[in-house]
Amino acid sequence: MxxxxxxxxxxxxxxxxxxxxxxxxxxxxxxxxxCGEGTRRVLVGPGDDAAVVKLDRGSPLILTTDVLVEGTHFSLDFSYPEAIGFKAVTANLSDVAAMGGQPFGIVVSLGIPRTIPVRAVNRIYAGISRALSLFGGELLGGDTVRSRAVTVCVSAVGELVGKTPFLRSGARPGDAICVTGTLGGSEMGLKLLKKYFKGKPRSRDSSLTSWSDRTAGYFREKLPASVRKNGHACISRHLLPRPRVTEAGVLSSYDLSAAIDISDGLLIDVARIAKASDVGVLLREEQVPVSRDCEAVARSLGVSAYDVALSSGEEYEILFAVAPAKVRQITRTLANRCGTGVTVLGEVVEKRRGAFVAGRRGRRKRLLERGFEHF
Amino acid sequence: MxxxxxxxxxxxxxxxxxxxxxxxxxxxxxxxxxCGEGTRRVLVGPGDDAAVVKLDRGSPLILTTDVLVEGTHFSLDFSYPEAIGFKAVTANLSDVAAMGGQPFGIVVSLGIPRTIPVRAVNRIYAGISRALSLFGGELLGGDTVRSRAVTVCVSAVGELVGKTPFLRSGARPGDAICVTGTLGGSEMGLKLLKKYFKGKPRSRDSSLTSWSDRTAGYFREKLPASVRKNGHACISRHLLPRPRVTEAGVLSSYDLSAAIDISDGLLIDVARIAKASDVGVLLREEQVPVSRDCEAVARSLGVSAYDVALSSGEEYEILFAVAPAKVRQITRTLANRCGTGVTVLGEVVEKRRGAFVAGRRGRRKRLLERGFEHF
Known part of the structure; x- marks a missing residue:
């Protein structure tokens, strides 16, 4: 008892x-x-892609942090050292871009096991350097510590370009919902990694050693010839995502109503804008710009490229709402200045009409604001 | 073959x-x-306590990051949730202070196991909040992810108060070497935790549950009566270190030659200043301000309080070099404005004379710039 x-x-x-x-x-x-209301200095606190802080003088500061943990965000079997450094940086730069900012620096806290080869650490940093040289920002400082799992925590600072940050919460009924670039590649890349590269259980040390030696070429070679070219493009998109920093600089000249970067999938991220803005949304599935590589691989695998594109996370495209009158000008400028396409996916509607995506075959799917559940 | x-x-x-x-x-x-020379914007890059970046207008920005990993920086047996959040913040604020800055915000990436009780997460954040309300700065954003080990990665931003940052590299022969407050408490606290609180091997889940329920009182109660009062003070010093943010604000009015926060132990951190400044140092052991609590516990345990104080890390006192003529004024102002003592430990000498500490019994010990080796 x-x-x-x-x-x-x-x-x-x-x-x-x-x-x-x-x-x-x-x-x-x-x-x-x-997290309270914050002081007058904090223009945007937690809950958006990044925080925005007013300084006494000069442009407001944008600040964000993102961490990649082995076993949660990536597997040693599906990656290689440069790619982990690269993605940890680009995930942060994408958040800065999605607020309408330009990054100028990062700090890195790197957790690594005792038995990791030194060259793997150098290659993680090479990936970090590469991302910074491509998309902007400098390595300002960091901390290197022992940790059982490889853990890359990056925090980025940037400056706001326009007068006000792009929030999730400003979308208004009548706005067009647009997205840069194409979707589906990242998720399809992950599917291929899971299908063809799932390792047999090995000792931790031998996993770390294989990982330390692996390069992008390894994935290309091991893919079946039927999907090699497009499949490798999808895997690259997944492992080395490109944040839309230059595009964000251009978009800052336009009065966007709302913006977010696609990190958890189009449907989830549209639903987040709808919730934060207290509006409804109607998307048309046939408008979704599916990446050609994703389409080609989907045909080989016999899956729906649209389904993949709607849920594909870590795309780092910018999803935005804007008055329809501005769409043509934005499309032209982004094409000329960045070579990046813009697609209108649907429109913002009154909240009572709900948030839906109209499928190609008359299906209607409700959008749910629910991130990937890591726990 | x-x-x-x-x-x-x-x-x-x-x-x-x-x-x-x-x-x-x-x-x-x-x-x-x-890490290259950086652009003209980067006043201080990696290698000092924190980075300093020049903005187009306004005060230079200070940026730093520090991560605490369970199993490397803390043990579940020796801590409790608020303390981990608190220390992750204060380690960062101390770095901002050691550059001569005042913190205004942090971002937090928190890695937690799936089976951690929710209240433990809330208590980690309560510790984070408490540290911010005591020492300055706001919680601006963060990321919460799954991780096998509890991992708290904090990055802090602050503003430079004076015209130039406190570097490690500016000490000149003839300068006095000074330190705020007292030393030894943190290391002695850790010694007591190791002596009296080393847990029996338990399941991970039950360790996480005990940890989630533990409070400061638990450590106090379980200490033997002979060391309870002073011992608990040492443990508090170790688990809840106080960064010298206000003191840094005062010190910014004086033209310090060099500064660093004591995070890895007096001997190591003095040696870092000596190396970065390309000078020698002569410390006098009998000048080291040993904390009374450390002394009392040392007597009970029969160990040398000086030895503990010389190597005690995570003290977060500010160690600085300054022209001897300014010491009296600094001492008076810090006492009046912050109630904090200042002690002259020795002097900066020519490099060829080396870096030594002169012991109380004629011992002479060479200082080595060598951090704790976590690997």
Whole structure:
């Protein structure tokens, strides 16, 4: 009897676990409990792609952080060192871009196991350097520590280009919903990695060594000839995503109503804009700009390229809402200045009409604002 | 024979591992390979306590990052959730202070296991909030992800107060070497935790649950009565270190030659100033301001309080070099404005005279610039 009481007490003392609550709700709890309105300095606090802080003089500052953890965000079997450094940087630069900013620096906290080869560490930093030289920003500082899992935590700072940041919350009924570039490549790349590169269980040390030696060429060679070319393009898109920093600079001249970068998938990120802006959305599936590489691989694998494109995360395209009258000018300028396409996916509607995507075969799917649940 | 060749090739392919190279040399490799001179914007790049970046207008920006990883920087047996959040913040604020800055915001990337109780996450954030409300800065944003080990990565931004940052590299022969506050408490706290709180091997889940429920009171109660009061003060100093942010604000009015925060121990951090400034140093052990709590516990345990104070890391006191003529004024102002003591530990000398600490019994110890080797 006493034992039972103890057990009960232990059960209730244990309380709810993080995996029972889920990531979205956990983040909401933290936001509501620990993030107040902020001072007058904080123009945008937690809850958007990045924070925006007013300084006494000069442009507002944009600040963001993102961490990649082995086993959660990437697998040693599916990646190589440069790619991890590269992606950790570009995920952050994309957040700065999605607020309408230009990055000028990063700091890196790198967690690595004791038995990782030194050249792997150098190659992670080579990927970090490469991303900075392509998209802007300097390596300002960092911390290197021991950790069981390879962990790359990057924080980026940038400056706001226009007068006000692009928020998730400004979309208005009547706005066009647009996206830069094409979608689907990243998710298709991950599918191929899972299909063809799932390693047999090995010792940790031998996994780290293979990982340390692997390059982009390894993935290309091991793909079946039937999907090699397009498949490798998808894998590159997944492993080495390109943030739309230059495009964000151009978009800053236009009065966008709302913007977000596609990090968790089009449907989820559109739903986030809808929720933050308190509006409805109607997307047309046939408008979604599916990447050609994704389409070609989808045909080989016999899956729907549209389904892949609608849910593909880590694309880092910019999704935005803007008055329809401005779309033509934006499209022309982005094509001329960056060689980047813009597609109108649908429109912002009144909230009571809900958030839906109209499928190609008359299907109608409700959009749910629910991120990937990592827990 | 073929097998031997393969083995050899594997051996050489494996290359040097991080634990063979060591942390100091690893960081030096990274700095020399991936961090250039920087642009004109970067006033201080990697290698000091924090980076300093010039903005087009307004005060230069200070940026730093620090990560605490369970199993490397803390043990679940020796800590509790608020303390981890608190220390992750104060480690960063201390770096901002050591450059002569005042922090205004942080971003947090939190890695947590799936089976951690939600209340532990809330308590980590409560510790983060508490540190910010005591020492300045706002929680601007973050990322919460799944990770096997509890990992708290904080990046802080601040503004430079004076005209130029406090560097490690400006100490000149003739300068006095000074330190704020007292030393030894943090290391003695860790010694007590290791002596009295080393847990029996338990399941991961039960360790996480005990950790989630533990408070500061637990450590106090479990200490033997003979060391309870002073011992608990030492443990608090170790678990909840206080960065010298206000003191840094005052010190910014004086033309310090060099400064660093004591994060890896007095001897190591003095040696870092000596190396960066290309000078020698002569410290007098009997001048070291040993904390009273450390002294009292040292007597009980029969160890040398001086030895503990010389090597005690995570003290977050500010160690600085300054022209001797200014010491009296600095001492008076810090006492009046912050209630914080200043002690002269010795002097900066010509490089050829070396870096030594003169012991109380005629011992002479060479100072080595060698951080804690985490690998």
């Amino acid at each position: 006493r034992k039972d009481r103890q057990k009960d007490r232990k059960g209730s003392r244990r309380g709810r676990l993080v995996n029972q609550l889920g990531e979205t709700q956990l983040v909401e709890t933290i936001l509501s409990r620990f | 073929r097998k031997d060749r393969q083995k050899d090739r594997k051996g050489s392919r494996r290359g040097r591992l991080v634990n063979q190279l060591g942390e100091t040399q690893l960081v030096e490799t990274i700095l020399s390979r991936f």
